[in-house]
Amino acid sequence: MFTIFKTMLAGIFRDGHTLFWTILFPLAMLAGLGLYFDNQAYSERLLGGVLTTNVLFGSAMVTAFNVMAQRNRGVYKLLRATPFKTSAFITAMTGARTALTLIVSGCVILMGVIILGVSLHALSLLMMLIVLLAGTVCFTAIGFIAANLSRDESNVNMISNLISFPMLFTSEAFYSLQNAPGWVQLLGKLQPFSYFVEAMSIAISPEGAFADIVMPLLILIGFCILCLAVAILTFRWDSERAAGRRFRQKQTSSY
Amino acid sequence: MEHSLIEAHGLVKAYGKRTIVGGLDLTIGKGEVLAIIGPNGAGKSTVLDLLLGLRQPDSGRVTYWTRHPHRHIGLQLQSTPFFPGFNALENLRMFAAFYGMRMKDRQLLALLGKCGLGESAKTDASRLSGGQQKRLAIAMTLVHDPQLIFLDEPTAALDPRARREIRDLIGMLASSGTTVVFTSHDMEEVQKLATRIVMIQAGAIQASGTADELLSQHQVCSLEELYIKLTEV
Numbered sequence: 001m002f003t004i005f006k007t008m009l010a011g012i013f014r015d016g017h018t019l020f021w022t023i024l025f026p027l028a029m030l031a032g033l034g035l036y037f038d039n040q041a042y043s044e045r046l047l048g049g050v051l052t053t054n055v056l057f058g059s060a061m062v063t064a065f066n067v068m069a070q071r072n073r074g075v076y077k078l079l080r081a082t083p084f085k086t087s088a089f090i091t092a093m094t095g096a097r098t099a100l101t102l103i104v105s106g107c108v109i110l111m112g113v114i115i116l117g118v119s120l121h122a123l124s125l126l127m128m129l130i131v132l133l134a135g136t137v138c139f140t141a142i143g144f145i146a147a148n149l150s151r152d153e154s155n156v157n158m159i160s161n162l163i164s165f166p167m168l169f170t171s172e173a174f175y176s177l178q179n180a181p182g183w184v185q186l187l188g189k190l191q192p193f194s195y196f197v198e199a200m201s202i203a204i205s206p207e208g209a210f211a212d213i214v215m216p217l218l219i220l221i222g223f224c225i226l227c228l229a230v231a232i233l234t235f236r237w238d239s240e241r242a243a244g245r246r247f248r249q250k251q252t253s254s255y
Numbered sequence: 256m257e258h259s260l261i262e263a264h265g266l267v268k269a270y271g272k273r274t275i276v277g278g279l280d281l282t283i284g285k286g287e288v289l290a291i292i293g294p295n296g297a298g299k300s301t302v303l304d305l306l307l308g309l310r311q312p313d314s315g316r317v318t319y320w321t322r323h324p325h326r327h328i329g330l331q332l333q334s335t336p337f338f339p340g341f342n343a344l345e346n347l348r349m350f351a352a353f354y355g356m357r358m359k360d361r362q363l364l365a366l367l368g369k370c371g372l373g374e375s376a377k378t379d380a381s382r383l384s385g386g387q388q389k390r391l392a393i394a395m396t397l398v399h400d401p402q403l404i405f406l407d408e409p410t411a412a413l414d415p416r417a418r419r420e421i422r423d424l425i426g427m428l429a430s431s432g433t434t435v436v437f438t439s440h441d442m443e444e445v446q447k448l449a450t451r452i453v454m455i456q457a458g459a460i461q462a463s464g465t466a467d468e469l470l471s472q473h474q475v476c477s478l479e480e481l482y483i484k485l486t487e488v
Contacts (some may be wrong), residue, residue, distance in 0.1 A: 001352075003349075003351075003352040004349060004352050004353075007341070007348055008338075009339045011338065011341050011345065014340060015340045029352075066339075069339055070338065070339070072337075073334060073335075073336040074332045074334045075336040075337075075338065077332060077336070078311060078336050078350075079353060081307055081309060081325055082327050082350070082353040082354050083323065083353075083354060083355060084324050084352070084353035084354070087354075237309075
């Protein structure tokens with residue numbers, strides 16, 4: 001599985017589009033907005049917002065496109081004809097995506113500290129790491145769900161947008177929802193991204209204690225388990241239809 | 256089942272009310288080169304999927320010569336499913352890992368060389384020509400040194416030179432003792448490569464035998480003529 005993880009990671013780092021959207025774009029966004037607003041309190045929110053939004057789009061949308069492209073090209077069908085377990089493949093894929101997220105997040109955090117002057121202590125970094133890991137797995141699973149519900153490129157684009165943007169807009173990633181209509185606040189409480197943002201904000205805040213992130217983190221992990229279960233239940237091997245279990249027919253021993 | 260690798264009995268597969276495969280019996284013998292022919296939509300690819308265990312039959316059974324068939328079978332699909340952004344060597348490395356093979360790059364390069372892709376190892380798979388992509392797909396089926404390979408229309412949409420290269424590769428594999436099952440619409444190719452031909456129409460075997468047997472039985476001069484005769488409505 002390590003070979004697959006390593007090859008996938010190398011592939012990601014050679015892909016110009018992926019690098020732009022997952023590394024340069026968040027860095028540019030953080031630097032641009034941070035220097036424009038030039039406010040210490042907002043810098044912390046901005047850092048949390050950029051980190052979480054990057055995971056939302058980098059994990060959910062990129063995974064959705066990758067999974068759908070691989071499935072429609074027949075990669076999964078071919079994979080089924082090998083002894084390799086699909087769960088191991090998904091783990092390797094999620095692992096490569098998580099490694100990329102952590103590297104990108106490291107760069108974003110470094111820029112937040114150097115350019116925006118955000119101060120982070122060791123416990124903050126540890127809490128951010130835990131929150132990032134849970135968020136990446138959760139939104140990668142959502143990416144699988146979006147791909148499972150899609151038939152082609154235009155489909156996956158629409159479905160990923162339909163999932164991602166409402167989550168972004170009903171969260172407090174970049175602004176407070178204190179004065180938002182009640183139904184917007186309610187919608188925010190029903191989706192994982194809000195809890196991801198909340199946990200990240202607490203982790204970044206100088207007053208944030210580990211006990212404070214437990215509740216949003218547990219809810220995020222709950223969503224994570226739910227999304228993984230839905231991703232597995234809706235997983236499709238090929239673009240035509242869901243397939244059954246393999247090699248269940250009666251088999252005989254070797255010559 | 257002394258000399259057969261796969262035995263299928265009474266395979267039935269339907270999608271909704273449409274029966275794709277209706278009570279098919281088929282044996283794949285060790286060392287043979289079996290061509291499965293038939294019109295588009297006849298059920299050839301579904302038969303391959305059922306034989307490979309990629310789809311469950313509604314009834315019937317498939318018996319394999321080994322407890323772990325997927326470790327000893329290679330598959331090339333009609334499409335060329337490569338990982339986007341990966342070069343030929345990386346795609347091969349991925350599939351070697353899927354089969355649990357710990358292969359060094361020089362071994363993978365040797366396999367690419369055997370399939371005529373030695374110079375293209377570092378080329379992005381999506382940038383390879385149609386013939387090179389098919390050869391890479393075949394290299395991926397061979398990475399675990401299988402006893403049996405399934406090739407679904409290996410020469411479809413290729414130019415004559417690329418077709419010849421693929422045929423030569425299949426011929427080389429067959430002469431080395433690998434059992435080959437392939438589907439094709441090219442009767443010249445079938446005549447040249449196959450030691451046995453199975454004609455499928457409407458999900459059932461309509462004719463089976465060597466090229467000479469089929470020509471003699473149906474009193475025709477060529478496989479193309481036979482194909483036209485058997486697929487006439």
